[in-house]
Amino acid sequence: MENEAINDLLKRNQLSVTDSRKKILDLFLKNSGALAHSDIEKKAGERFDRVTVYRTLQTFVEKGIIHTIPTADNAVLYALCKDECSSGHHYDNHVHFVCDNCNVTYCLDEVVTPEVKLPKAFKPKVIEVVVSGLCENCN
Amino acid sequence: MENEAINDLLKRNQLSVTDSRKKILDLFLKNSGALAHSDIEKKAGERFDRVTVYRTLQTFVEKGIIHTIPTADNAVLYALCKDECSSGHHYDNHVHFVCDNCNVTYCLDEVVTPEVKLPKAFKPKVIEVVVSGLCENCN
DNA sequence: GTAACTGCAAAATATTTGCATCCTT
DNA sequence: AAGGATGCAAATATTTTGCAGTTAC
Numbered sequence: 001m002e003n004e005a006i007n008d009l010l011k012r013n014q015l016s017v018t019d020s021r022k023k024i025l026d027l028f029l030k031n032s033g034a035l036a037h038s039d040i041e042k043k044a045g046e047r048f049d050r051v052t053v054y055r056t057l058q059t060f061v062e063k064g065i066i067h068t069i070p071t072a073d074n075a076v077l078y079a080l081c082k083d084e085c086s087s088g089h090h091y092d093n094h095v096h097f098v099c100d101n102c103n104v105t106y107c108l109d110e111v112v113t114p115e116v117k118l119p120k121a122f123k124p125k126v127i128e129v130v131v132s133g134l135c136e137n138c139n
Numbered sequence: 140m141e142n143e144a145i146n147d148l149l150k151r152n153q154l155s156v157t158d159s160r161k162k163i164l165d166l167f168l169k170n171s172g173a174l175a176h177s178d179i180e181k182k183a184g185e186r187f188d189r190v191t192v193y194r195t196l197q198t199f200v201e202k203g204i205i206h207t208i209p210t211a212d213n214a215v216l217y218a219l220c221k222d223e224c225s226s227g228h229h230y231d232n233h234v235h236f237v238c239d240n241c242n243v244t245y246c247l248d249e250v251v252t253p254e255v256k257l258p259k260a261f262k263p264k265v266i267e268v269v270v271s272g273l274c275e276n277c278n
Numbered sequence: 279g280t281a282a283c284t285g286c287a288a289a290a291t292a293t294t295t296g297c298a299t300c301c302t303t
Numbered sequence: 304a305a306g307g308a309t310g311c312a313a314a315t316a317t318t319t320t321g322c323a324g325t326t327a328c
Contacts (some may be wrong), residue, residue: 016302018308049310070209072267095255114253116234116268121275128211128269129255136260155327188285
């Protein structure tokens with residue numbers, strides 16, 4: 001479907017276009033929420049090799065195609081980056097939302113990270129905000 | 140040193156006062172920053188059994204004595220809770236700061252989590268904020 | 279004395295690495 | 304054809320579980 005878009009995205013990042021990469025990217029595009037490593041292993045109709053998933057995710061993070069989301073329970077989640085994320089320099093300027101009920105994690109791209117006033121000696125660079133509660137579907 | 144305080148804290152939470160618990164709590168009190176599981180295994184003059192550390196940390200989290208801090212690189216960090224945290228109901232109303240240079244994580248208890256405006260369908264419950272940059276010492 | 283806690287062994291998971299093979303360019 | 308990507312095997316690392324011995328109350 002968005003085959004062209006996927007190919008483009010990979011080529012733009014100097015990555016060769018391979019099956020697993022296309023399929024994993026497709027998973028992210030079809031899922032509004034964030035995915036855990038295990039989601040990817042499971043959700044793929046055909047299963048990928050664990051190692052391939054590890055390596056693919058790592059490559060995507062390095063290229064700034066996806067980013068990790070820190071969660072309170074320290075599960076490792078990944079989500080697609082917006083276009084502004086350049087290679088290796090992901091600045092997370094949006095809010096993440098984890099639903100306590102359905103457990104889906106959303107990137108609320110339209111909600112901009114608020115200002116935080118720190119003690120003067122601290123120099124902030126990146127601000128991560130993760131909100132949990134009930135999402136639009138479970139509310 | 141703050142031996143009495145430590146004993147009190149444990150007793151107040153219906154935990155028996157044991158050596159490992161006292162020593163691990165002491166580590167937290169002596170360290171302004173947050174600690175990872177591995178820090179605790181290492182920093183203790185005498186090493187604890189891995190398993191004991193796991194179980195002790197878990198117990199402390201359940202009792203609301205410490206809380207976990209989500210970090211961008213998904214390392215698992217723990218820090219002391221302020222007194223308001225009641226058993227099993229930790230509400231993280233302060234900001235965490237991770238220094239990119241010295242790598243210490245601070246609980247900025249005096250910096251209150253800002254308001255975040257979400258799409259109306261989302262009902263927020265807990266807001267976690269993690270800021271990274273340069274801390275007061277590395278600045 | 280009893281219940282709770284610890285520490286060892288071992289099981290279950292998760293992650294990383296090496297290398298031969300296959301695929302993309 | 305050459306370099307990169309994959310997949311298998313195996314090495315490491317992390318976390319959990321069971322149980323017998325020890326300690327706190």
